[in-house]
Amino acid sequence: MLDIQNVTKSYRAYQALRGVTLHAHSGEVFGLLGPNGAGKTTLLRILATLLEPTSGTAVVGGHDIHHDPEGVRRAVGVVNGGMGLPARLTGREVLRSFATLYGMTRAQADARIADLNDRLELGRTLDVRAGEYSTGMKQKVVIARAVIHDPPVLILDEAASGLDIFARRTLLDFVHATRAPGRLTVYSTHVMSEVEEVCDRVAILHEGNLLNVGTIPDVLARTGASSLERAFFALVRPDAVRPEASHAR
Numbered sequence: 373m374l375d376i377q378n379v380t381k382s383y384r385a386y387q388a389l390r391g392v393t394l395h396a397h398s399g400e401v402f403g404l405l406g407p408n409g410a411g412k413t414t415l416l417r418i419l420a421t422l423l424e425p426t427s428g429t430a431v432v433g434g435h436d437i438h439h440d441p442e443g444v445r446r447a448v449g450v451v452n453g454g455m456g457l458p459a460r461l462t463g464r465e466v467l468r469s470f471a472t473l474y475g476m477t478r479a480q481a482d483a484r485i486a487d488l489n490d491r492l493e494l495g496r497t498l499d500v501r502a503g504e505y506s507t508g509m510k511q512k513v514v515i516a517r518a519v520i521h522d523p524p525v526l527i528l529d530e531a532a533s534g535l536d537i538f539a540r541r542t543l544l545d546f547v548h549a550t551r552a553p554g555r556l557t558v559y560s561t562h563v564m565s566e567v568e569e570v571c572d573r574v575a576i577l578h579e580g581n582l583l584n585v586g587t588i589p590d591v592l593a594r595t596g597a598s599s600l601e602r603a604f605f606a607l608v609r610p611d612a613v614r615p616e617a618s619h620a621r
């Protein structure tokens with residue numbers, strides 16, 4: 373469902389992505405893990421056709437980013453940190469207006485909003501104006517807006533940041549529930565526990581290079597580490613890794 377071939381991206385002289393090749397499959401939640409500046413947002417913006425790669429290509433949900441960007445946009449829902457919502461509109465009005473943009477009827481929109489209300493616990497966000505939202509309320513409506521057209525591919529870039537534990541729990545449960553045939557969620561974060569909880573496989577990105585791709589047990593086995601955090605350090609900062617304490621006496 374996602375096929376990335378040798379994607380590079382330079383911002384003037386700075387190479388943010390240095391030839392990323394990656395495949396992610398239907399039915400999985402795929403984690404993209406990397407420290408600040410690793411290139412995660414750059415890669416996800418390319419996949420969402422918000423940014424052109426310098427070279428390389430990608431096919432997202434069956435659509436090529438160069439030859440069929442419109443098809444890509446219909447196939448993806450993107451949450452990328454932008455929480456801009458029109459302050460005067462209620463959540464329901466925001467969601468209905470996006471549904472209209474995707475060609476949905478009012479009845480289809482309202483049925484989908486009811487479904488998302490159950491799954492994301494939108495609650496009073498639907499009837500309160502966005503200008504009065506807390507951060508958690510905003511983020512829930514932003515996520516609902518991204519998936520109003522029920523896209524097969526969901527791209528979440530640091531979607532849990534700023535959420536309290538209740539809203540975070542709702543989000544992670546929602547991501548869990550996206551794991552289904554014909555669907556793919558790409559979940560980018562630098563929070564290990566989120567990856568451990570929701571991702572079937574993970575790619576570790578560092579300074580524009582992919583360092584490792586696999587299930588969490590695969591990554592642990594390859595690095596000889598006992599936790600994802602230690603594996604991450606072993607890959608990203610091998611000089612800073614202290615030997616793991618032995619429990620043998």
Ligand SMILES: Nc1ncnc2c1ncn2[C@@H]1O[C@H](COP(=O)(O)OP(=O)(O)OP(=O)(O)O)[C@@H](O)[C@H]1O
Pocket residue numbers: 383386388406407408409410411412413414415562
């Ligand atoms: N528009 C831009 N112009 C110049 N450099 C940029 C631009 N956007 C990103 N970069 C640089 O590219 C690198 C990768 O940035 P990117 O935002 O993709 O990383 P990230 O992994 O998402 O990091 P973070 O977790 O901090 O959001 C960084 O060094 C960043 O400073």
